[in-house]
Amino acid sequence: MINRNKLKTGGDRVSELTAGRLAVYLRCLNLLDTDGTKTVSSKVLAEQFHLNAAQIRKDLAYFGEFGVRGVGYYIKELKSHLRQILGLDRKVHVAIFGAGNLGMALADYPGFRQEGFVIVGLFDTAHSKVGHRSRGGVRIFDLADFRKMARKERISIAVLAVPAAAAQGVVNMVVGCGVRAIMNFSPGSLKVPSGVKLKNVDVTVSMASLSFFLTQGNTDG
Amino acid sequence: MINRNKLKTGGDRVSELTAGRLAVYLRCLNLLDTDGTKTVSSKVLAEQFHLNAAQIRKDLAYFGEFGVRGVGYYIKELKSHLRQILGLDRKVHVAIFGAGNLGMALADYPGFRQEGFVIVGLFDTAHSKVGHRSRGGVRIFDLADFRKMARKERISIAVLAVPAAAAQGVVNMVVGCGVRAIMNFSPGSLKVPSGVKLKNVDVTVSMASLSFFLTQGNTDG
DNA sequence: TTTTGTGAACTAGTTCACAGCT
DNA sequence: AGCTGTGAACTAGTTCACAAAA
The missing domain is CATH 3.40.50.720 (NAD(P)-binding Rossmann-like Domain)
Incomplete structure (x- = not known):
């Protein structure tokens, strides 16, 4: 376990497009979580919500290494990361x-x-x-x-x-x-x-x- | 007077961004028209509404040669072109x-x-x-x-x-x-x-x- | 094997800069 | 002189493709 909690914060500047997509990912994860799904790969996420797998990975990887190779992303964990990134972990x-x-x-x-x-x-x-x-x-x-x-x-x-x-x-x-x-x-x-x-x-x-x-x-x- | 009414219609495909900007230009022109302005250059339009002059020219030029060199665009004329392009010339x-x-x-x-x-x-x-x-x-x-x-x-x-x-x-x-x-x-x-x-x-x-x-x-x- | 994370390649969009028209 | 229309240069955004990790 290397680079956990990279959490680039003031970094390179993230585009409006990326910010919007992060919000969309969070919503997708909420849906999967409600269905009881535990993990999801970028491929499955992309297919289910008509997104691009590489883009999902790139967007997420910018903020930290949230995924597990060979497995995908743990939904609850990723949700919590996204909420923090989006500032939705507080009111x-x-x-x-x-x-x-x-x-x-x-x-x-x-x-x-x-x-x-x-x-x-x-x-x-x-x-x-x-x-x-x-x-x-x-x-x-x-x-x-x-x-x-x-x-x-x-x-x-x-x-x-x-x-x-x-x-x-x-x-x-x-x-x-x-x-x-x-x-x-x-x-x-x-x-x-x-x-x-x-x-x-x-x-x-x-x-x-x-x-x-x-x-x-x-x-x- | 050469290329009037070029009116590319099925052409190269115009992006969503461009379509949105055309609508914005129309709104700006409406404002200027209400103020009684007769002509406007891409430069003035850009400065007044914080847009980019070259982009305005490029967006418009795609649909026809609506401007007059040395003068700019006749507002009423351009409005009517934009309304037609946007399909707002009818209900x-x-x-x-x-x-x-x-x-x-x-x-x-x-x-x-x-x-x-x-x-x-x-x-x-x-x-x-x-x-x-x-x-x-x-x-x-x-x-x-x-x-x-x-x-x-x-x-x-x-x-x-x-x-x-x-x-x-x-x-x-x-x-x-x-x-x-x-x-x-x-x-x-x-x-x-x-x-x-x-x-x-x-x-x-x-x-x-x-x-x-x-x-x-x-x-x- | 599966899937991430990421450089490299590609595509789209914007801005520059200037020839050419009025 | 002034301003358009536009190729060329540049910048941003997306997708590919693969080495490295689990």
């Missing part, structure tokens, strides 16, 4: 900005709770909404109260579900409060200082890109 | 599957309506929901009625906001009804036959990937 506190339809839907989205995310609250400027709760019970706070709550509640991720025109203002505010990761659902590109990670989820762009492929695929009308 | 009919929080929020999302998308309806299996409408007025239909509505309503895009366990079933059904583009919001990877375009929007993965970057960025605890 991750999340604030959602904008208590409109989308913000409320996200607040109650069961997928978040499953992987260790804690939705601390919804934040909005509309006085009529403040003090109420989402159907799932997430409280709606005044946006102005975020500043004092941010540190106390240890908010590490901000989710933006506000109108495009308000988005940059909210970004500036949350960055000022020490938030270093933002997931943006509003259209249009935002500026963040370096050291802050911004992830855009732009449904309009995704939709237009689907329409593009439909259009390109058809040679007829 | 695109969309069906949303799953009338839960997320499906309802998507149905009422103003961004869709803006770019020529028409939300034909929400489809769900829950009898208690069928016959009702979203707050924005989108009707909820029985999932079983999709088969007969699909062709008549010319549905070309299916949006999936159903639980993971139900997703593959819905995919199979809509593909059987002739739908060739699917936007999937549920977690887990789905299988589609070749010729069908699937776009995954996996918020859990995006969130985990943010958490990853937070974890990697901090050398301390």
Whole structure:
């Protein structure tokens, strides 16, 4: 047993693509674990979830020697490594900005709770909404109260579900409060200082890109 | 005036990245057009929206010679070209599957309506929901009625906001009804036959990937 | 034997840099 | 002079293929 717990941390820089795949691997492992499977090889994992075996190995090997030659990976062990790598071994506190339809839907989205995310609250400027709760019970706070709550509640991720025109203002505010990761659902590109990670989820762009492929695929009308 | 209306259509195959950028360019042009700007150079467009000028030119040049040397691009003209390339010069009919929080929020999302998308309806299996409408007025239909509505309503895009366990079933059904583009919001990877375009929007993965970057960025605890 | 971990080969995507048009 | 369109150079990402370990 040589190189266990290599755990490169600040290293060469891992791409967004790799980070996303690590999350996907974790989900696949969760499924296999629920089925009672004990070990899995990169080949089987790849076949079952339509991934590439070499890529799985390379992605994992970057963080340590988690596999056993001739056997594969011990699922429970690898899950725990992945959770640590992804920072999901502790509770991750999340604030959602904008208590409109989308913000409320996200607040109650069961997928978040499953992987260790804690939705601390919804934040909005509309006085009529403040003090109420989402159907799932997430409280709606005044946006102005975020500043004092941010540190106390240890908010590490901000989710933006506000109108495009308000988005940059909210970004500036949350960055000022020490938030270093933002997931943006509003259209249009935002500026963040370096050291802050911004992830855009732009449904309009995704939709237009689907329409593009439909259009390109058809040679007829 | 040489090569106008090159309009490569089945050509070399354009990547997903390019398709997304085309949609972004269109949005930027819309903004400039609203401001009353008449022409724009790739350089100015790039600076204003933090893009790369050479990439803009290359992306556009692939579809035709839309620019004028020494001048740039005529905004209205380029907008119209991009709309045609993206298939947004006609109404695109969309069906949303799953009338839960997320499906309802998507149905009422103003961004869709803006770019020529028409939300034909929400489809769900829950009898208690069928016959009702979203707050924005989108009707909820029985999932079983999709088969007969699909062709008549010319549905070309299916949006999936159903639980993971139900997703593959819905995919199979809509593909059987002739739908060739699917936007999937549920977690887990789905299988589609070749010729069908699937776009995954996996918020859990995006969130985990943010958490990853937070974890990697901090050398301390 | 099986399967990992990994250099090398390959493929895709981006940016540079400049000839050529307006 | 200014800006496009594009080959060439470069960078990033993926897959292959195999030596080494269990």
